[in-house]
Amino acid sequence: MSVKMIFSDIDGTLINSRHVITEKTIKAIKSCARHQLPFILVSARMPGGILPLQQQLGLSNPIVCYSGALIVRPQQTGSAIQPLLTITMDTETVLTIHQHICKRFPNISFSAYSFDQWLVQEPNNSWIEQERQIAGTAATLCTFQDDDMDVEFAPIHKVLCMGEPEKIDQLYESLLSLKLEVSVFKSKPTYLEIMAKDVGKAGAMNLLMKEYNVRREETIAFGDNFNDLDMLRFAGIGVAMDNAPSQVKGAADFVTLSNDQDGIQAALERFGIVGSIH
Template sequence: MAIQLIFSDIDGTLLQSDHQISRRTAGSVHACSQRGIPFILVSARMPGGILPLQKVLNISDPVVCYGGALILSGEEANGSRRILFQRPLRRDAVESLRHLLQSIFPDICLTLYSFNRWIVSDPSDSWVIQEQQIAGTPFETYSSILENKLPPIHKILCMGEPEQITRLQELLAEKQLLANSYKSKPTYLEITDISVNKSSAVAFICHYLGVAREQTIAFGDNYNDIDMLQAVGTGIAMANAPIQVQKAADQTTMSNDQDGISHALETLGICPSSL
């Protein structure tokens, strides 16, 4: 069955280790677009961390942000994006987590994401400074937002020392807050609503675009990509993925530093190998 839809994680998958998209990969993705095959970027990033990459790829398809908590339409004629789906955290879950950190983990830095906004409590916190330098994301402070007008929160990012992040994740599981949490790295714990995951986003996009699951493929490299790799017709892990992720996928391609996406697309005959 011909492939009609492609999903891809970003960090460690689409991007090389230097956080750039190779010319070959960009060419392969654009070739898919020219053949009418949407290439859907699926990431824990906020919209502002995804849309610029679409410009590099020369595509304008829908995007999945915050691991599926926010899905935006493709770029419209006026350059705007519509919200196709959103599932923010419950407000009581947000408040419970903030109270937990204040009382038990005061050294962990908690930040909130809402649509394309990054909300922090202390701009001088070393974790905030570090993340701002990495992502280049402008921030707002809690003090500039009235508590009774706290916007929908699509993701919470907790940053701290590895042992504290591990303890926090374990405690969240014990307390059974209505939230999902995973480590994007040893010092980062990312939290979304309990119903949010990449596989649900895949199902939503497939229905929205009218494409059968069997006509889809997905690329990923990390543990939070496993459900996405198993939700599509063909799940493809990157060679740089942990062995557990590779075993969960249908096949493994080259690494992100070896144009793994292009290699797979060419091998499957989805785009020409002359790129």
């Protein structure tokens, strides 16, 4: 069965450890576009953190944001987003998580995302600054008090918690014990991401596959971390990067080279989707 649709995570997968897309990977993806093969970017990032990469690759397909909580077409991003899909968190749940972190985990950085806004409580926090540099997105100040969570900042698509790995692990277990109606993922050892219950990359894949009239077995997906597991398992061919944790590699159908070794390009060539690129 030939591949008719490609899905790819961004951080740790599409971009390398210097947070750039290499020339060989760009050429491979542009080759897919020339052959009318949809290449869909699927990320926990906000739209503004995906669009520059989409433009760099010359793509015009829909983009999947917040690990599947928001799907938009590129021309629809901005102040008047008309999403193909939007799944948001209950405001009370967001405030409960915020209060829990303030009381139990004061060293954890808390922020949230609403459509194309990144809402932060401490803009000068070192974790916020690190994420700003990686994703290239601006932040908006928000106190996360009841009177601040009005229509301007709601609804919330994702909560991002950043901190030292040990604290992130503790927070993960603590949030599970609260039994909130949310999905909780570690996208890397220092990042914990929280979305509405049942949000996942596989659900976004399924919606777009129906729109493009593509069957599950005709897809390939690339990922490197735990929030990619459902996508890798759902795809016809799930490809893990060599820099992925062992559990993620074990869930994949194939393990390619790392994100620092043009792993996407290598796999696309390995499966005959693109020719040799030099």
